Amino acid sequence: MRAMLLAAGRGQRMRPLTDTTPKPLLEVAGESLLARHLRRLAAAGIREVVINHAWLGEQVEAAVGDGRTWGLAVRYSPEDPALETGGGITAALPLLGEDPFLVVNGDVFTDYPFERLPQEPDGLGHLVLTPNPDHHTGGDFALEAGRVRAAGGTHSTYTGIAVLRPALFAGCRPEPFPLGPLLREAAERGELAGELFTGEWNDVGTPERLSALRQRHDDPREARYGGE
Secondary structure (H helix, E strand, O other), X not given: OOEEEEOOOOOHHHOOHHHHOOHHXXXXXXXXXXXXXXXXXXXXXXXXXXXXXXXXXXXXXXXXXXXXXXXXXXXEEEOOOOOHHHHHHHHHHHHHOOOOEEEEEOOEEEOOOHHHOOOOOOOOEEEEEEOOOHHHOOOOEEEEOOEEEOOOOOEEEEEEEEEEOHHHHOOOOOOOOOOHHHXXXXXXXXXXXXXXXXXXXXXXXXXXXXXXXXXXXXXXXXXXXXXX
């Protein structure tokens, strides 16, 4: 199974840190968020990865190269302008092939075991959900008997980790649009499976969250508003 890492976001809420550094290249305990994903994807048996980028994308390519550092083959899907999550995946579909693929948001920090994901999702996709964090108490989806629902039940938060079928994007064009509404429509039709993950997961969306994450992992640095 191929994987796609979403690394094209501008990271507005992380400014000024992201004025000079793409958010997925911010480090925790001496390793960038992106490098951590690549290392753990390789350990799970993934061998081919696609990375999209837009803002400061040349830094992403310089940091990762062809992926051989991690035993991976990495290809890139550059965007100008940025296409958001849904449009970015749609644009990268020619690189991802016709089989289900793993997608991971490049700006999350997690110990989710990627090897646990199904090679063939039951429906158009398999989403990994997590208990709602303090900054997103309303959640995104409900999970009932292994099916993801858009309404009803207790909502949990989408982690940005999923296995998706290319058919989910049928009729979509490589133009800016978010992935969320597409997932919600599929959930309303009963076409998404999922699971609840209760291990470590952090959406590194603000300097404060980055600082707290570094402190938990004994990283002496703190997120500074003056830059890295």
